[in-house]
Amino acid sequence: MTIVQTLISGILLGGIYSLISMGLNLILGVVRIVNFAHGELLMIAMYISFLFYTTMGLDPYVSAILVIICLFLLGVLTQRFMIQPILDTPASTKIFATLGLSIALQNLALMTLSANHLSVKTSYQTSVINIGELAVSIPRLVAFGAAVGVAVVLYLFLQKTLTGKAIRAVAMQKQAAFLMGINVKRIYLLAFGIGSGLVGLAGALLMPIYSVYPTIGASFILIAFVVVVLGGMGSMFGAFFGGLIIGLVEALSGVIFDPGLKEAIYFVIFIMVLLVRPSGIFSLGKGAEEVGLK
């Protein structure tokens, strides 16, 4: 029975990773930017959620929509004023710009908000659903459900709507998309905004589970990269299932090997995926190297 319990907690943890990674993947796939500051966007989202809770008494689930809007705007501003001016520079430049943003935001938070761990108190945060001997945490189930929902909605949006198709067109071939009359810059703004909005949702849903502190983003960003590469760049379902796989790996390696080795194990998996199939397990057949270059 314990192994089933481990599998369940692994999958639920994976849901959280998926939720964080899908936004990162959208930005990576469309704008072709490795956004190292994605973890800091999560941190900001959680602080905003916490702020709504302390000042207005809003439950994190209620204020989630406000957090999403805030993060969407923040993402659009980041894209417009930081990323857009350096879009045509080499990949290295872009990496170090987002890395700089990540370091700056993290330490700005450290200076202004102190390193204290802040958390909210809700009635449901410790509630569990018991199925026989199995216990399922409700906030984690909610986050998992949201991850499923986001994956489906995002898929439908990208496949069925005109805007979604435009986003995919830009991701595939931005010159051709431009020639077809698509406003590439606006699509970039939108993609960065949606990607950030998704991490806003993740932050709001994580608030009842984790406490927030300035370096919380750093603990998630590397996992998010592992998930994105594992699942395949640009593939939303890839990011979703990649998250689940990493969640399972983390939970199982804690049982099979040693909890101290779980990070080492998923980074080894990450390296192996990069070497054997750099385009990811669920890739759309797009060469990862090509994306890495341009």
Add this chain to the structure above:
Amino acid sequence: MMQLLSKQKFLFLFGILLVVTPFVVTNRFYLNIFILILLYATIAGSWNILGGYGGQLSLGHAIFFGIGAYTSTLLYLNFGVSPWLGFIIAAVISIVVGILIGWPAFRLRGTYFTLTTIAFAEVIRHLTLYFRDVTKGAIGVNIRFEPSFANLIFREYSAYYFVVLVLFVISIAIAIWVDKTKVGYYLKAIREDEDGAETLGIHVTKYKMIAMVISAGMTGIAGVFYAQYMLFFEPISVFNMNFSIEIALIAIIGGVGTVFGPVLGAFIIIPLNELLRSSFPSLSGMNYLIYGVVLILIVSFLPNGLLPILKSIPKKLKGLNKKNIKVEDGEKVDYSG
């Protein structure tokens, strides 16, 4: 004045200043800053061979730094091996690890290479934490203060200064060698256009590997010095991703792919860092906040770093002088151009 200072003369003067420094600067606080400047200039210079000339942006160089520190120190503490010998062993092990990382990772390009180096660094950091029987885990490693030449532990900071000065000179010599020989040209070609370089017959992987060997070996040696100088280190201080970022930042601020860019970067960043740390001890994170902002500004506005600007100063001054002479001659001078 400036026009008299040709590049050679400037470097000669710079060299003399470096040798004289420990006799003039006797205050331990300031001498410590100079030691750190030279140490970080050495490491950033090593990073620059692979990351600057070769364009292979490693964010995992802490691996080699940490391996250097752990190798020599564990040999010293457990088997009494002198850290002087430790320099060589650490360099060899760093190089071997560098090759083992490069062998698969050089198949990947751009961002993917960078992510792979981060992943390797994380694996090694977590393994160091896990095998605490060997590495002492998260509590870190202490070296007892037993000053002697053989132990590479000194009472006087000036002795450390000269050791690191030698490392620094070696790293500069290597950088000049790379810069002036075909290795540097090939690496630059690979950086600018890898497929093009390969088409022209450059053995891309071989030259990336040469850069990796130099870079990893020198960084490992710097790690040994760090361990003997600090006499304490822990996984979080030597296998830290922030460290990898910091040395890349130093090279980028100065100017990547140049011999003296990383030196300039170290002379800017390290004093700034120490100054901020001592001036605002309560504001932890202040130095990193500034790092972050500087990094964004540099890559956005000065992608070639500060060295090209510094180099252009004498020329501008020369230009001004000529104009002044012309004024003395009573000619009309157009200052608008």
